[in-house]
Amino acid sequence: MADAELEGLATFLYEMGQLKRSKRTGWWLPGVKDPESVAEHSFRTAIIGHLLAVMEGADPARTALLCLFHDTQETRVGDIPSVGRDYLTTAPNEQITDDQVAAFPAEVGEAVRELVGEYEARTSLEAQVARDADKLECLIQAREYEVQGYANVTPWVETSAVALRTVSAKRLAEACQQVGPGEWWRPFVEAYGRAPRSSAGNGPTPDAEV
Numbered sequence: 001m002a003d004a005e006l007e008g009l010a011t012f013l014y015e016m017g018q019l020k021r022s023k024r025t026g027w028w029l030p031g032v033k034d035p036e037s038v039a040e041h042s043f044r045t046a047i048i049g050h051l052l053a054v055m056e057g058a059d060p061a062r063t064a065l066l067c068l069f070h071d072t073q074e075t076r077v078g079d080i081p082s083v084g085r086d087y088l089t090t091a092p093n094e095q096i097t098d099d100q101v102a103a104f105p106a107e108v109g110e111a112v113r114e115l116v117g118e119y120e121a122r123t124s125l126e127a128q129v130a131r132d133a134d135k136l137e138c139l140i141q142a143r144e145y146e147v148q149g150y151a152n153v154t155p156w157v158e159t160s161a162v163a164l165r166t167v168s169a170k171r172l173a174e175a176c177q178q179v180g181p182g183e184w185w186r187p188f189v190e191a192y193g194r195a196p197r198s199s200a201g202n203g204p205t206p207d208a209e210v
């Protein structure tokens with residue numbers, strides 16, 4: 001592999017770092033002051049996609065990959081909220097990806113193009129599951145913002161749920177609306193103070209900070 005091609009890959013990796021600093025700007029509309037980044041959204045979307053794929057009989061690894069690359073174009077056009085899409089026209093995601101991978105080794109660039117093209121086409125079961133994972137992550141994030149006091153995010157829960165297509169995603173969305181965001185750690189808090197003090201000094205203690 002030529003040094004120039006490696007430089008192209010290195011440049012892309014630095015560009016992907018921008019997703020860690022790019023906010024999901026739609027959350028500013030209901031007043032969320034410091035919303036999650038695009039990278040944070042993509043990470044949990046990939047986790048959700050993997051789980052949904054198992055439930056739907058799709059390829060979990062392929063689905064997770066589609067989720068990881070589904071917003072990579074936002075390094076160049078940003079995250080445009082729905083309120084702005086009637087006023088702004090951007091290049092198709094496939095075209096942006098073409099530019100992003102232009103300096104890649106041929107086989108690597110083609111692999112990325114295939115992922116983005118498959119996600120945008122929505123023809124494969126994996127792409128359909130990945131799209132649902134994207135919507136479900138938005139629903140879950142909205143639920144988390146709700147309990148933080150952002151009451152105006154309720155429409156994000158509702159519209160995300162309506163947009164789901166697979167049976168598994170719809171069922172999981174119902175569960176996420178019934179289960180609170182803090183349920184995963186609540187048993188630990190309830191058990192606090194009941195656990196015996198560890199003689200080894202490395203276990204939970206009644207006077208430890210929560």
